[in-house]
Amino acid sequence: MSTLASYAERAAVVLNQDTSRSNKKNKGQYFSSLHLAKKMAGFVVLENGHLKVLDPGSGNGILIAALCDRIIEESLAVHLIVDVYELDTALTSALDQTLTLCQQAMESRGLSFSYRIYTEDFILHNKHAVSQHVKSLNYDLVISNPPYFKVKKDHPYVEIMSDYVFGQANVYFMFMALAEKMTRKHGQVLFVTPRSYCSGVYFKKFRQLFFAAIDPLQFHLFTSRKKIFVDEKVLQETVIFSGIKRESTMTPVKISSSFDPYDKQKHAPIRLLKSVLFQEKNFALKLPTSQRELEVLNMFSGWTNSLHEMDLSISTGPVVTFRHRAYIQPFSFTETAPLLYMRHIKESMVSFNETECNEGVALDSASDKLLLAASNFILIKRFSAKEQKKRIVCSSYIAKHFPYKKISMENHVNYIYKMNGELSEEETLGLAAFLSSMTFDIYFRMNNGNTQVNASDLRAIPLPDEWFLRDIGVKLLNGEVDYTDIDILIYRTYDKVLEEIEVK
Ligand SMILES: C[S@@+](CC[C@H](N)C(=O)[O-])C[C@H]1O[C@@H](n2cnc3c(N)ncnc32)[C@H](O)[C@@H]1O
Numbered sequence: 001m002s003t004l005a006s007y008a009e010r011a012a013v014v015l016n017q018d019t020s021r022s023n024k025k026n027k028g029q030y031f032s033s034l035h036l037a038k039k040m041a042g043f044v045v046l047e048n049g050h051l052k053v054l055d056p057g058s059g060n061g062i063l064i065a066a067l068c069d070r071i072i073e074e075s076l077a078v079h080l081i082v083d084v085y086e087l088d089t090a091l092t093s094a095l096d097q098t099l100t101l102c103q104q105a106m107e108s109r110g111l112s113f114s115y116r117i118y119t120e121d122f123i124l125h126n127k128h129a130v131s132q133h134v135k136s137l138n139y140d141l142v143i144s145n146p147p148y149f150k151v152k153k154d155h156p157y158v159e160i161m162s163d164y165v166f167g168q169a170n171v172y173f174m175f176m177a178l179a180e181k182m183t184r185k186h187g188q189v190l191f192v193t194p195r196s197y198c199s200g201v202y203f204k205k206f207r208q209l210f211f212a213a214i215d216p217l218q219f220h221l222f223t224s225r226k227k228i229f230v231d232e233k234v235l236q237e238t239v240i241f242s243g244i245k246r247e248s249t250m251t252p253v254k255i256s257s258s259f260d261p262y263d264k265q266k267h268a269p270i271r272l273l274k275s276v277l278f279q280e281k282n283f284a285l286k287l288p289t290s291q292r293e294l295e296v297l298n299m300f301s302g303w304t305n306s307l308h309e310m311d312l313s314i315s316t317g318p319v320v321t322f323r324h325r326a327y328i329q330p331f332s333f334t335e336t337a338p339l340l341y342m343r344h345i346k347e348s349m350v351s352f353n354e355t356e357c358n359e360g361v362a363l364d365s366a367s368d369k370l371l372l373a374a375s376n377f378i379l380i381k382r383f384s385a386k387e388q389k390k391r392i393v394c395s396s397y398i399a400k401h402f403p404y405k406k407i408s409m410e411n412h413v414n415y416i417y418k419m420n421g422e423l424s425e426e427e428t429l430g431l432a433a434f435l436s437s438m439t440f441d442i443y444f445r446m447n448n449g450n451t452q453v454n455a456s457d458l459r460a461i462p463l464p465d466e467w468f469l470r471d472i473g474v475k476l477l478n479g480e481v482d483y484t485d486i487d488i489l490i491y492r493t494y495d496k497v498l499e500e501i502e503v504k
Contacts, residue, residue, distance in 0.1 A: 004065035004105055005041075008098045009034040011060050012230045015094060027088055028147025028171060030229040031059050035261035036145075036192060037066035043218065043242045044070070044141060045188050048077040050112075054139040054182060056122040056175055057146045058084035060091055061098035064115075067143065068102040072109055079112040083139075085122040092119055123174055127160045129181045138184035145192045146175035164206045173197050173206045176241075180213050183245045189214055192228075194236035195221065199284035199447045201456040207283045214243035216277070218269075219287050221257040228261060239287075253277050257289035270294055276301055282460040286446045296442045299494045303462040307416065310466055312423070312431075314416045314455045316382065317409030318370050319361060327367040328359050336360025337371050337406035340397075342381045342413055348432070348483060350379055350397040361408040371406040374399045376423040378416040378432045379409070382453050390441045392453060396432045398425055414455050427466075430473030434464065437486040468493060 012031035019029065032040070040063055055063055064082055071078045080102075086095055099115045106113035118125065129137055150170050151157055158165050161174045172193045183189055197203040220240040222228055228238050256269040267289050277285055279301050288294045307314060319339060321328060329336060331354060338352045339359045352358060361370050380394040397407070397415075409415055416431065417423065423431075434440060447457060463469070472489060475481040481489065 003069045004098070004102055005037045005062055005069050006034050007101060008037070008060055008062035008065045009230060011094050011098065012062060015060060015091065016230055019090070026149065028057075028149040029059065029088065030145070030148065032062050032145045032192070033228060033230050033261060034062075034066075036228050037062045038069070039220070039261045040143060040145075040190060040192060040240060041066035041070040043190055043220075043240060044143065045244075046071065046074075046076055046078055050079045050081060052081045052083075052138070052140045054083050054085075054142045054144075054179065056085045056142070056144050056179060058086045058095060059145070060094040061102070063143050063145060065098050065102055068106055068113070071111065072105060077111070080106065080114075082113070082115040083118065084115065085118045085120060085125070087119065087121050089119050092117060123157050123160060123171075123178060126178055126182060129178060130160055130163070137182040138187070139182055140184060140187045141190065142179040142183055142188070143190045144175060144179065146172045148172045148194060164209060166205050167202045170194075170196070173203060173210075177206060177210055180210055180245065185245055187245050188242065189245065190240070190242045192238060192240045195239045195287075196236055198239070198287065199282075199457055200454060201282065204282055207285070211278070211283070213245055215246050215248050215251070216241070216243045216253045216274070217251070218242045218254040218256065219285075221255070221287060221289055222261065223257060223259050223289075248274060255287050255289060280447075280460045280462070281306075282456065284447055284457065284460060286443075288446055293442055293446055295495070296439055297446065299439070299490070300443050300462050302494070303464055305463040305465055306461070307459055307463070310427075310463075310469075311419050311421075312416055313419050314380075314414055314458050316455055317411050317413040317415065319408055320411045324361075324367070324370060327362045327364075327370060329362060331358040331360035333403070336362055337408050338402075338404055339408045339410060340379065340413060341410045342383070345379050345381050345393055345395045345413070348395050348436070349401075350395050352402070363406060370408050372408065372417075374402065374404050374407050375417060376425060376428040378423075378428060378435065380414040380416070380435070380453060380458070382412045382414055384453065390436070390438075391444050392435050392441055394432055394435050396428045398428060400425075414453065414458070416458075424470075424473075426470045426473030426477060428473065429476045430469040430471065431463075433472050433476060433483055433486050434469055434490070436483060437490060439487050439490050464490065464494060 044067060095117055103113040150168055157174055158169050161177060164177045176191055179189055197206060222238045252271040252273055254269050254271055258266040270288055286297055288297050331338060337360055339361050344350050344352050361367050376399055377397040378394055379397055384391050384393055472486060
């Protein structure tokens with residue numbers, strides 16, 4: 001059946017053809033597919049009456065079209081007052097066309113529909129809303145697929161949204177933050193965005209402020225990166241978020257997922273207590289989508305140990321090859337310290353072979369800050385390839401197995417070390433084996449949709465008891481177990497009843 005949203009999707013295909021790839025990238029222009037728009041509209045909480053709606057970054061208006069389709073299909077008595085922002089004037093006529101069709105369709109069913117198109121910059125135009133309450137901006141619903149691109153530190157958005165920004169700033173979460181400010185109490189906020197804001201230190205300020213004002217109702221994850229946007233494949237995992245502006249309630253949060261907006265490979269939704277969703281110190285969100293993930297989350301939520309509790313810390317290798325070129329040379333035992341790269345992180349143990357063409361960092365006072373006194377470490381790859389089985393790839397560096405007094409690490413390597421003293425061999429092996437387990441991988445993936453392994457994320461993760469980690473190390477040393485047995489050991493020791501965190 002031809003609908004308003006299917007009309008808008010067809011128009012978006014044509015608009016896409018008229019725009020260059022770089023132009024679309026600069027504007028963060030990824031048009032919603034028909035099925036995504038329908039899915040978004042399906043999340044709207046609709047009650048009969050008037051609904052004042054905002055769509056910032058509206059493109060050619062497909063989200064509003066899908067909302068009208070739903071109101072018409074379900075024969076609801078909902079009247080719409082719509083404001084849309086679209087900065088790209090090349091889209092204005094197409095946007096106006098969609099909204100005119102919406103108006104005609106709604107009015108032909110006796111429903112009112114009025115709209116205003118703002119060809120303005122959504123953030124600059126509403127900057128006053130960040131700090132002061134503006135009554136006229138009280139929307140009942142904000143529905144948006146916002147632009148996605150990073151801005152530099154000196155961009156005007158960064159100053160306007162300074163309360164939310166830490167480090168790299170992406171425009172999409174600024175749209176979310178501003179939308180919250182422009183939503184009335186008990187109004188709804190509905191966004192489709194990359195999943196990146198759910199974890200990571202760059203988004204911590206945003207998460208704290210946004211989720212203090214917005215009570216989450218539902219997250220819907222797409223496990224595929226295709227067919228979400230018109231003719232586009234995205235690099236990051238995509239999530240739909242729906243929440244209500246109100247004090248936090250006891251209402252459980254629904255977490256659902258499907259392969260794509262066509263609902264292929266749909267998982268039964270999971271309902272989770274908010275305390276579990278936000279259990280980590282850095283406010284990172286855990287989004288389990290299967291019973292297995294829920295079991296793992298349940299296990300971790302009972303743990304109070306952490307790297308910090310064990311007097312451990314994690315840092316990133318200090319050597320940035322293009323910056324420290326002058327200190328890097330072919331490895332020589334007498335003149336350099338071995339320079340460890342990601343490729344040296346092998347199954348369970350670090351492998352650095354002097355006969356291969358390896359590099360070293362000059363052993364001289366000028367390069368001192370790049371050198372570490374040899375000790376036991378756990379080395380972790382900072383990036384993992386998508387096709388890799390596990391997100392965390394790590395191995396132990398046991399100092400006594402190598403003849404070096406100093407070593408060095410390249411910037412794509414994270415390393416765990418003891419802050420006071422030295423990690424024992426058992427601790428090193430035990431912790432490395434735990435971090436390499438399937439169980440840890442499942443937990444870590446719930447944290448994070450991308451392939452980066454940030455030190456800040458690892459710092460915040462709860463760990464099992466110290467005695468347990470050391471015990472794994474002892475068993476590995478004695479040859480009683482190998483790496484493939486670790487998950488069984490974890491389950492035997494920590495498996496609990498599931499009902500504790502899931503709300504049926
Ligand atoms: C990801 S697209 C989504 C379009 C549409 N909502 C959809 O779902 O198909 C984001 C849109 O925001 C627009 N945009 C980018 N920066 C903007 C700004 N500062 N203010 C208003 N619109 C902006 C882009 O031109 C683009 O059309």
